[in-house]
Amino acid sequence: MRRRMRATALGIRFTLELCILASLAVLAAHLATPVWAKALPGIVFCVTGAAVWGTFLSPRSGNTSSAWPGDSLSKPDSSRALPWS
Secondary structure (H helix, E strand, O other), rough: HHHHHHHHHHHHHHHHHHHHHHHHHHHHOOOOOOOOOHHHHHHHHHHHHHHHHHHOOOOOOOOOOOOOOOOOOOOOOOOOOOOOO
């Protein structure tokens, strides 16, 4: 059961990553340029987005900071004693 849930979570995460890349391509498609000139920004936006995600935001990037406010609250510091323990 646990293996199946993990596989589902990884599948959802991968799908969301592809949605981010697709949104960058759509952003390039809505530029006010001729059709032939939309392909290059679309490729550049997607490659740049993938590089930024892989470098700073991927789970295995080694970056320990979070972009979400208050995310450090969800990971308690083991050196602090909890008031109820």
